[in-house]
Amino acid sequence: MDFEFSPEEQKMLQEVRAFLKSEITPELKAESLAIGYCYGGQLGREFVRKFAANGWLVPNWPNEYGGLGASAMLTFAIKEELAYIMPLIFVAAHMAGPTILHFGSEEMKKQWLLPIARGEVEFALGYTEPWAGSDLSALTIEAVDQGDHFILNGQKTFNTHSHVADYHWLATITDPDAKRYQNMSMMIVDLKSPGITIRPLITMAGWQTNEVFYDDVVVPKENLVGEMNQGFYYLMAALDYERMFPMGGYRRLFDEIVQYAKETVVDGQPLSKDPLIRQKLAQLAIELEANNLIFYRLAHIIDEGKIPNYETSMQKLFATELAQRITNTGMDVLGLYGQLKKGSKWAALSGQVEHRYRWSVVETIYAGTSEIQRNIMALRGLKLPSK
């Protein structure tokens, strides 16, 4: 056993940290915040290309596809570093890309992985539909095979990056008569294709997600991922990658709340001397540590050449519920100041706690709800009976 990074890994993490410190400007942060930390804004794209040029976007991919052939451990650590400074979400590099690496044809890998690794293209997740949320086997959007291309018709909802991304990572029905799980295919769709309409849905945290409508959209055959009608399994794999949840953003918020507690004097003493606040913050520190261990366990499993199973669900569940406890405790610590929004006079920590408090509501819902994660752990992990 060894619970520390090796000297070489630490050296690289130092470099990453130094890079982020010098490259992340307030303007870039503001842009990213405004689009909900999706990667796709002008400054964000410039930054990500520079970041990716070091191989840091996908360190554990093979060199031929733009990676460094590094460990998953280091990859996870770099994700954490970035998330701590600016919690950008990468669909192409961190969810679709690894799935293509696993299941894509050689041509597909050649065509897509290098641009993804270089940070030149971004995808949006296209799974959910109005009647298919937790149950993705209930999709109805259909892609009809026309020889060298498909024609797509249907509707997606809550597709978050769509308005800033380049391509849709789309789950679609290709054999409506087949059994569940045998009827779905994954494809990559240019979001600028004629027939695609994107309508914003505004969330209670202000950030945008979208409805995406497909009306006779043409998709070339070569954009099919892996095998036809095997898409459900690819989707599940991509979901597993999505569920490996870097906590950096919330860890940063936690650190800022701790700092605030130390600096804020109430009734003659710093908040950090109040036993109730000490207990709450110490508890969160403990929970963050526990999360850290189950987060890097995922990297460990991958580095062993295995595929994480229930362990991913555990970490996603634990991290997202912890995220809500962090924001709620932050609201407790800030007290009446907590409710003040960014831009208000007297707002504490630039209103971040209030905003993250609203946002954290969705963490336990998207990428598979907490109930779904618990089901997976019970059935797949513990092999409990389903009937």
Add this chain to the structure above:
Amino acid sequence: MNYDLNKTQTILKDEAHRFLAKECPSDFVREMAEDETGYSKELWQKMAELDWMGVLIPEQYDGIGGNFLDLTVLLSEMGYSCLPGPFFSCVVLGGLTILEAGSDSQKTDVLPALSRGEQILSLAWVEQDGTYVPGGIKLAAILNGEEYILNGTKLFVPYAHVADTFICVARTGQTLEDKNAGLTLFLVNAKQQGIHIETLITMAGDRQCEVIFEDVHVSKDNILGQLDQGWPVLKKVLQMSAVAKCAEMIGGAQRTMDMAIPYVKGREQFGRPVGAFQAIQHHCANMLTYADTIKFMTYQAAWRISEGLPFEKEASMCKAWGSESYRKLVALAHQVIGGMGFMEEYDLQLYFKQAKAAEQMLGDADFHRELVAKEIGL
């Protein structure tokens, strides 16, 4: 024992429910969150015509002489509709303080106008410490002949920007031997020279303000209650208002149930209503327990206030319990509704924000648990 509302209260509840369903739909709530004043004068007048402002005010001051339970019923319906505006700050915080501490002539001056909806009060209490303890009050009132001169800054003053009169909590004495002494309440004309108001931007869209008092002259006659003896009044008002806040939670909790339960019955995934999954059923059962316990904790405390019985312990229990339970109830509602409930256009978010605002106002759970600890002799 009897857990039921009486006949007049039931009628009041039904009337209020129907009135607010019509006058205060969720679109209106959203509109008011963006509105400059944050409330509708027209609706305010209609509420006054229904005698809502006068619910607690004795008939001799043109009120209807209702009791605290009547107020509870009304506030619960306001919570159900997320009614925006200064009702709470004016009728509850302001009204209760005057009723507690005002002289007959002060009551005659203020209460009839309040009852008619022509006078908006607010309580300027909290300062930079952000707490409801006496030590937090630094705003100084210095005697100068027949007047006091007020200097200092108040924060989180609800609807100060539309108030006609403030009740300002000021420090008039030192607190060496008795740390609860030395606070005095002043009636201050809100439009007076030297008062500067800036509206803060809050999560729930309710209006809370910074109010700066800069050499504000106030006559000695405007002292509410006794010089230096403001704290016992404030403490009582705090605890009654905390119960009143919980009354709003009763309604908010009910509305949240009314959204979530039909939703999980109707929403199908995996070939069945999501409400058929035990995970969801258990969440819903917990929500129901929160809703019922908030209600009865509040009714009990409100009943004790109405009956003139000691209520301090029950009031703090009720605010400590309600603050956390209502937030947890809404969180579970979010969980069982899923993605849809996270959309701005879905009304649940209004209650998410209402719950957090209500939790923090007038002492959060930690604050009231400490009071309960004292009440049970710890």
